[in-house]
Amino acid sequence: MPAKPKWAQLAELIREQIASGELAPGDKLPSTAQLREQHGVSAGVVRQAILVLQMQGLVEGVHGVGVFVAERPEG
Template identity: 85%
Template sequence: MPAKPKWAQLADHIRSRIESGEWAPGDKLPSTAELKQEHGVSQTVVRQAILVLQMQGLVEGVHGVGVFVAERAEG
């Protein structure tokens, strides 16, 4: 089986930190530059991972401000 693309690995990593409670709803994620450096990936990889997490409703981007953990509607 081929290795997961880097963006999918990064998305999994961010998702696990959100699900574990390390990053709570409303918390700001590290910047693109910080994620690039921490994971040794390109800006494109970071953007793709964030896009996937946005589509899944886990994070919300605020233009010019950053990306935040989305509030979860649990019930």
């Protein structure tokens, strides 16, 4: 089985941080530059991972401000 693309690995890591409570609703995610540096990936990889998480309703982007963990109803 081929390795997951880097963006999928990064999205999964952030998803796990949200699920575990390490990143709580309303928390700001690190910037694209910080995520690139921390994970050794390109800006495109970070953008794709964030886009997937946005489509899943896990994070919300605020233009010019950043990306935040979405408020999610319990249950």
